[in-house]
Amino acid sequence: MAPTAVLIGDVIVGAGSRVLHGAVLTAEDGQVSIGKDVVVMENAVIKGRAGHSVTIGDSVLIGPHAHVNGTSVGRESFIATGASTFPGSVVEAGCELRINAVLQVNSRLAAGSVVPISWVAVGDPAQLFSPDRHDDIWAIQKTLNFTGTVYGTATGVGMDGIMEKQSRFYGTHVADVEIPDGPTAS
Numbered sequence: 001m002a003p004t005a006v007l008i009g010d011v012i013v014g015a016g017s018r019v020l021h022g023a024v025l026t027a028e029d030g031q032v033s034i035g036k037d038v039v040v041m042e043n044a045v046i047k048g049r050a051g052h053s054v055t056i057g058d059s060v061l062i063g064p065h066a067h068v069n070g071t072s073v074g075r076e077s078f079i080a081t082g083a084s085t086f087p088g089s090v091v092e093a094g095c096e097l098r099i100n101a102v103l104q105v106n107s108r109l110a111a112g113s114v115v116p117i118s119w120v121a122v123g124d125p126a127q128l129f130s131p132d133r134h135d136d137i138w139a140i141q142k143t144l145n146f147t148g149t150v151y152g153t154a155t156g157v158g159m160d161g162i163m164e165k166q167s168r169f170y171g172t173h174v175a176d177v178e179i180p181d182g183p184t185a186s
Helices: 135-143 146-151 159-173
Strands: 006-013 024-034 045-047 052-057 066-068 119-120 128-131
Touching: 045 052, 052 066, 119 135, 119 146, 146 159
Parallel strands: 006 024, 024 045, 024 052, 045 066
Antiparallel strands: 119 128
């Protein structure tokens, strides 16, 4: 682990895996399990969620600034710089999510699939759309229960209800204290 990497909660890192500077692996709400020979690059965020733990198979690269949120990632996959995956999503073995690609909530990317630069994959099985096709993406995405999956709220709950719940959840960190590395002086 790089000295500036942050691991929180129930995080398992397999043999030969590396977590680079600024990466955050947070399992405060669901487990994060990383296989062997995985590289998590600088400033990536990997977040386990209630009901949507993160599992990353062997021989996977998670690129800089990637965001893997409540996702199962199959072995030998490549999640490029800035790519994002959302809770309940599945990346099967040997997939590529190229720069800034998105895999939407509760969507499944079939083994060996490639999501082009900045494209969006949505649905189960995932369909691929260029980012200028918002209406087509939304037609599928609105059926996938984004607010329920990501925020645990009912469809139609406004931002006031969502953010009150989020503020309460993250408020548990108000009294956190840093634990120094290594032995402490007496």
